[in-house]
Amino acid sequence: MAISDYYVTLGVERTASDAEIKKAYRRLAQQWHPDVSPDPEAALRFKEISEAYQVLSDPERRQRYDLFGTAGSEAGAGFAGGFADIFDAFFGAAAAGTRRGRPAAGSDLRYDLRITFEEAILGASKEIEFPVLARCETCGGNGAKPGTQPITCPQCNGRGEVRGVRQTMLGQMINVTTCPRCKGDGKIVETPCETCRGEGRIERTRTLQVTIPPGIDEGHQIRLSNEGEAGPRGGPAGSLYVAVHVAPHASLKREGTELIFEASVGLAQAALGTTITVPIVGGEEVVEVKPGTQPGTEIRLRGKGVPYLRRAGQRGDLHVIVDVDVPHHLSRAQREALEAYARATGEIVTEGGLLDRVRDKLA
Ligand SMILES: [Zn+2]
């Protein structure tokens, strides 16, 4: 079989962009689809057009074709079924998201769940309650009155879509639309269920127990498949997304798996050493501040942070950042002690605050 020039077949330049190739294919495929074109050559032309598009729309195969004038041995492989798929990829999409011959799926739902800081770290089980369109139990979801069955839609023969052909200046166009009679389901209900009026679903309040895994964080979502809205007339249910919101902690900050506590100690405590009490999740811990601790020193409490969501048993750390508090005001006794300290170290300081000097004079 002689290989025709794919660029000529599609009527594009050799330098054509992907978009130009796609556009040319679309136009020609609409014109030459054998269901539409009365031309006896249509099937052959359509096949050529589809083959050219299959090669030129694949960057790797296009490059090989440009170099060697052939798309290689796989050019014909799997081709027989291939062009129908390409056609569907283009024109199936024109039927605007319908799931042909099947009932539509139910919508996804979102539930905003507020939990405490501790629950996010330790995990929890929370009961949630929300309104949902649930499958009708009277008819089992198909919308037909018990004892009756939905029938195949006579307008589309169960396909869920109808194809129309119309003449335009550019030639014949196929127009695929959702079947107006069955709305794409492919089935219709002649005697509707009285409970749900043929919808197959009714509004109900659902109560669910949601497991919060340890380590979850603000903004995470938990997906519960099949817990969303039921699809109309027996269609598959959507998902429920539980969006987690974590309340802040009074004194701990969280960054991913790490917790941060800002501690403040006095001058003497930093110099002489002390112990401080650090809040940890589920309690508190006494932590030693060593003599000579500098401002900004970090004390790391290993494994006291947040559990890793995807690595069981592993936890982040709790970082204690020690700040040294320099007093704003000194009592006379404190001042004298610090002045004595300064004399001992040879530090030159401003002796006697203004107030003290005034007070000394008045005394
Ligand atoms: Zn029903």
Ligand SMILES: [Zn+2]
């Ligand atoms: Zn129909």
